[in-house]
Amino acid sequence: xxxxxxxxxxxxxxxxxxxxxxxxxxxxxxxxxxxxxxxxxxxxxxxxxxxxxxxxxxxxxxxxxxxxxxxxxxxxxxxxxxxxxxxxxxxxxxxxxxxxxxxxxxxxxxxxxxxxxxxxxxxxxxxxxxxxxxxxxxxxxxxxxxxxxxxxxxxxxxxxxxxxxxxxxxxxxxxxxxxxxxxxxxxxxxxxxxxxxx
Amino acid sequence: xxxxxxxxxxxxxxxxxxxxxxxxxxxxxxxxxxxxxxxxxxxxxxxxxxxxxxxxxxxxxxxxxxxxxxxxxxxxxxxxxxxxxxxxxxxxxxxxxxxxxxxxxxxxxxxxxxxxxxxxxxxxxxxxxxxxxxxxxxxxxxxxxxxxxxxxxxxxxxxxxxxxxxxxxxxxxxxxxxxxxxxxxxxxxxxxxxxxxx
DNA sequence: CACGTTATTCATCACATGATGAAATGTGGC
DNA sequence: GCCACATTTCATCATGTGATGAATAACGTG
Numbered sequence: 017x018x019x020x021x022x023x024x025x026x027x028x029x030x031x032x033x034x035x036x037x038x039x040x041x042x043x044x045x046x047x048x049x050x051x052x053x054x055x056x057x058x059x060x061x062x063x064x065x066x067x068x069x070x071x072x073x074x075x076x077x078x079x080x081x082x083x084x085x086x087x088x089x090x091x092x093x094x095x096x097x098x099x100x101x102x103x104x105x106x107x108x109x110x111x112x113x114x115x116x117x118x119x120x121x122x123x124x125x126x127x128x129x130x131x132x133x134x135x136x137x138x139x140x141x142x143x144x145x146x147x148x149x150x151x152x153x154x155x156x157x158x159x160x161x162x163x164x165x166x167x168x169x170x171x172x173x174x175x176x177x178x179x180x181x182x183x184x185x186x187x188x189x190x191x192x193x194x195x196x197x198x199x200x201x202x203x204x205x206x207x208x209x210x211x212x213x214x
Numbered sequence: 215x216x217x218x219x220x221x222x223x224x225x226x227x228x229x230x231x232x233x234x235x236x237x238x239x240x241x242x243x244x245x246x247x248x249x250x251x252x253x254x255x256x257x258x259x260x261x262x263x264x265x266x267x268x269x270x271x272x273x274x275x276x277x278x279x280x281x282x283x284x285x286x287x288x289x290x291x292x293x294x295x296x297x298x299x300x301x302x303x304x305x306x307x308x309x310x311x312x313x314x315x316x317x318x319x320x321x322x323x324x325x326x327x328x329x330x331x332x333x334x335x336x337x338x339x340x341x342x343x344x345x346x347x348x349x350x351x352x353x354x355x356x357x358x359x360x361x362x363x364x365x366x367x368x369x370x371x372x373x374x375x376x377x378x379x380x381x382x383x384x385x386x387x388x389x390x391x392x393x394x395x396x397x398x399x400x401x402x403x404x405x406x407x408x409x410x411x412x
Numbered sequence: 413c414a415c416g417t418t419a420t421t422c423a424t425c426a427c428a429t430g431a432t433g434a435a436a437t438g439t440g441g442c
Numbered sequence: 443g444c445c446a447c448a449t450t451t452c453a454t455c456a457t458g459t460g461a462t463g464a465a466t467a468a469c470g471t472g
Contacts, residue, residue, distance in 0.1 A: 024466055033420085054460085067421070179370075414472085416472100425460105427460090429456105430455100431455080437450075
């Protein structure tokens with residue numbers, strides 16, 4: 017029986033260990049947040065010594081931002097929502113958001129991002145960027161009156177939906193088909209966008 | 215100059231050190247969550263040795279649950295919302311929620327509670343309790359059809375509002391007067407309670 | 413094949429954490 | 443005033459963390 021004790025030094029073949037580490041990091045940061053995730057835990061999950069993690073990505077914080085890389089450029093989604101005028105905008109927004117979050121690969125970084133909002137270090141950096149990159153452009157492109165207020169209301173509904181459906185996984189929200197949710201939330205979001213405000 | 219080096223042993227007078235520790239714990243758990251808060255940090259904030267923290271409240275986890283003590287019995291709020299039938303229920307719910315969260319003293323434990331949802335250990339315990347103690351009783355007392363689904367929708371809007379207003383502190387939501395928010399959200403919540411569902 | 417480069421582990425540091433037990437100091441009852 | 447008790451700090455452990463530098467093994471190029 018060949019004891020497969022991990023000898024040290026380079027291992028044969030060309031396994032993409034770097035990618036394995038990154039995947040493990042994404043997984044754990046998404047599930048546990050930044051503080052509760054340890055470099056050693058990531059290393060173990062990737063079947064690798066913790067020093068290797070530092071070798072590829074420098075510090076833990078560097079690894080975190082590396083794991084946050086989104087596959088979607090936020091600026092790409094703005095025209096998708098705004099094209100077509102303000103009438104169907106609520107529906108398009110809800111549908112787009114759900115499609116992104118329902119995609120397994122986009123979900124992990126997004127989850128880590130959301131979690132970071134609730135940790136001390138992330139501070140208001142993420143919400144600020146979110147507002148500047150998405151909410152404000154969409155609001156302005158739709159030509160809304162009082163865009164800041166309206167887009168914040170929209171965000172309050174969508175954040176609640178995302179948190180309950182994907183983070184806390186509350187039923188029956190978590191298992192509801194996307195189209196049902198579109199039908200449910202689109203009118204409300206549309207109301208926040210173009211309806212009367214008190 | 216009398217060197218006020220903290221001598222050891224009991225200190226004179228009768229300072230309620232236990233309460234000071236509890237207050238410091240509340241503050242820090244609410245602001246940073248469970249994992250990122252250290253017993254030593256709490257002790258320092260309370261001007262006290264960390265061993266004293268262990269002396270009064272046993273383990274860190276014990277201290278956490280002690281700091282979670284709400285001044286409001288969740289069961290008390292159910293009749294407040296349900297009394298008066300389903301017509302004004304949406305408005306009463308929003309107003310009650312805002313009044314609780316706008317009260318400085320209730321806010322800290324609630325914040326810690328919300329933060330714990332996003333940490334690995336809290337798991338689904340808090341959402342489950344919330345659903346069982348509040349959402350379900352309210353839904354049933356109002357005699358809704360499909361209470362689970364409707365109350366989850368309500369929760370998705372209210373959670374979003376709370377997260378943006380109190381946790382992330384997004385403007386203009388954070389500084390909006392409570393009554394404006396009642397006027398804004400009550401119709402939506404009422405719609406989820408008694409309106410048609412797709 | 414030799415040799416520099418890259419991938420990988422080991423050993424180790426410095427540090428912070430949660431926790432415990434002993435010692436010191438005050439308070440209240442007799 | 444004495445003595446049991448509650449309150450407080452000190453010294454200390456075991457553990458886990460992020461990080462670094464040296465050593466070893468495979469690879470790629472000449």
